[in-house]
Amino acid sequence: MTTLLLAGGLTSAHPAHAAASNWITTDFSQLRLVTAHDSVTASGELEVGVQIRLGEGWKTYWRNPGDAGLPTSFDWSASRNVRNVALAWPAPKRIPFEGLDSYGYEDEVVFPVRLRAARPGESVRINLDVNYAVCKDICVPLGANVRLEIPAGVSDDGSVTRAHRALIRHFAARVPTRHSSDMDIVEASVAADSGGKILRLRAEARPSFDDLDVFVEGPADVFFGRPKIDLGDDPRTAVVELSIDGAGSADGTPQPLTITLVDGARAVERTVVPTH
Incomplete structure (x- = not known):
């Protein structure tokens, strides 16, 4: 009832x-x-x-x-x-x-x-x-x-x-793990782009990425665009770029970000501070 x-x-x-x-x-x-x-x-x-x-x-x-x-x-x-x-x-x-x-x-x-x-x-x-x-x-x-x-x-x-x-x-079992030996973020940086700033990530997977998606959480006044994912010639390595927008994006102070990688049935969550 x-x-x-x-x-x-x-x-x-x-x-x-x-x-x-x-x-x-x-x-x-x-x-x-x-x-x-x-x-x-x-x-x-x-x-x-x-x-x-x-x-x-x-x-x-x-x-x-x-x-x-x-x-x-x-x-x-x-x-x-x-x-x-x-x-x-x-x-x-x-x-x-x-x-x-x-x-x-x-x-x-x-x-x-x-x-x-x-x-x-x-x-x-x-x-x-x-x-x-x-x-x-x-x-x-x-x-x-x-x-x-x-x-x-x-x-x-x-x-x-x-x-x-x-x-x-x-x-x-679908909850992202914080400890994974087969998928991880190995590099995170913020760089200038012709249209503003971008967040660039490099991630690695073993044996390889299959259907990668990336979700980024940061300060409330910073927004991230849809990820552009490049696997290049090696499906074990992904380069991911996301546009950065919002009032907080003008602040050059490094901020911790929570990044979730989802690849099929596996998922990893990491907190990173990108280099500038």
């Missing part, structure tokens, strides 16, 4: 005492919480996932939505007996629309979450507010409240929670 709130918000009617919350359903999407546990573990460590299913042709957004859209946000503060919440972002895909590039997800995404019970001998009540947007030909901002209670006790590791664990870990 769901109840429509003002400003497009939706909420579950009561906390589900099960392996998943109630689905929050709209005409465009469904959202719920799933857990890999029947009960709170002895250590208090828990795996959960925020699952969003999207209607055909609809998309939702990564932490950086790109040229258009709204970043998805999560508020766990109303939860009980919960601490150390760590949510991970599966690698996004580039979704072009009318000359703009959005970064996000189509069909389905699960955001893997690790958290800990502050008191492992007691039940955990997750009370989560999610603000997100779904877009197709129009964009619809949505707010959802989902609640899930994980009881204290001994887990029987039932088939439902095993299926949820597999689902959560499937999407966890």
